Amino acid sequence: GAGVSQTPSNKVTEKGKYVELRCDPISGHTALYWYRQSLGQGPEFLIYFQGTGAADDSGLPNDRFFAVRPEGSVSTLKIQRTERGDSAVYLCASSRVGLADNEQFFGPGTRLTVL
Amino acid sequence: LAKTTQPISMDSYEGQEVNITCSHNNIATNDYITWYQQFPSQGPRFIIQGYKTKVTNEVASLFIPADRKSSTLSLPRVSLSDTAVYYCLVGGAAGNKLTFGGGTRVLVKP
Numbered sequence: 001g002a003g004v005s006q007t008p009s010n011k012v013t014e015k016g017k018y019v020e021l022r023c024d025p026i027s028g029h030t031a032l033y034w035y036r037q038s039l040g041q042g043p044e045f046l047i048y049f050q051g052t053g054a055a056d057d058s059g060l061p062n063d064r065f066f067a068v069r070p071e072g073s074v075s076t077l078k079i080q081r082t083e084r085g086d087s088a089v090y091l092c093a094s095s096r097v098g099l100a101d102n103e104q105f106f107g108p109g110t111r112l113t114v115l
Numbered sequence: 116l117a118k119t120t121q122p123i124s125m126d127s128y129e130g131q132e133v134n135i136t137c138s139h140n141n142i143a144t145n146d147y148i149t150w151y152q153q154f155p156s157q158g159p160r161f162i163i164q165g166y167k168t169k170v171t172n173e174v175a176s177l178f179i180p181a182d183r184k185s186s187t188l189s190l191p192r193v194s195l196s197d198t199a200v201y202y203c204l205v206g207g208a209a210g211n212k213l214t215f216g217g218g219t220r221v222l223v224k225p
Contacts, residue, residue: 004158033213042215043215045215048213091158091159093158104149109157109158
């Protein structure tokens with residue numbers, strides 16, 4: 001079956017611009033996660049959705065980052081006024097239920113480069 | 116917030132058993148421990164998950180001592196295709212942010 005997909009696969013933008021990253025989870029998965037991964041490091045948790053609501057957004061680094069999941073399926077991560085330090089691979093994952101005792105299925109990621 | 120620590124890298128040979136230990140001293144009571152495998156330019160892939168004692172599936176075993184302050188992923192009889200980065204993930208209990216370790220780069224040699 002179809003896995004988690006993310007678009008675009010690569011995004012190059014200029015400092016100060018706005019970007020949107022999209023995640024299509026596995027159909028029927030109620031939980032959705034966003035992570036950020038810098039080169040040579042483990043994924044860093046950003047936000048977790050249970051259905052349409054953000055159950056935990058404690059990992060968002062600042063108010064330039066925002067994510068939505070209006071219909072409980074597709075999610076969009078939005079970054080305003082991008083900075084060079086935002087350059088990383090942004091990973092999305094989904095799971096049948098949420099948090100503990102679950103298997104997260106990851107997408108291939110979106111590589112964001114801020115020039 | 117559970118901080119996790121793993122060795123940076125490990126080398127092994129085909130057919131050997133590889134054991135990777137992750138330290139998570141501040142693990143919360145309801146946290147689970149999950150291990151993922153990641154190849155270059157791909158998202159992590161689930162290997163195994165446990166809460167306590169030992170868990171075994173078709174690809175790995177996970178050993179968790181009674182105090183749960185560490186966990187060991189065991190990969191039996193590795194092959195060249197097992198060369199990857201392995202991450203432990205701790206968390207999941209309400210209010211506990213999911214925390215990945217820094218990853219262990221495993222190189223399997225012929």
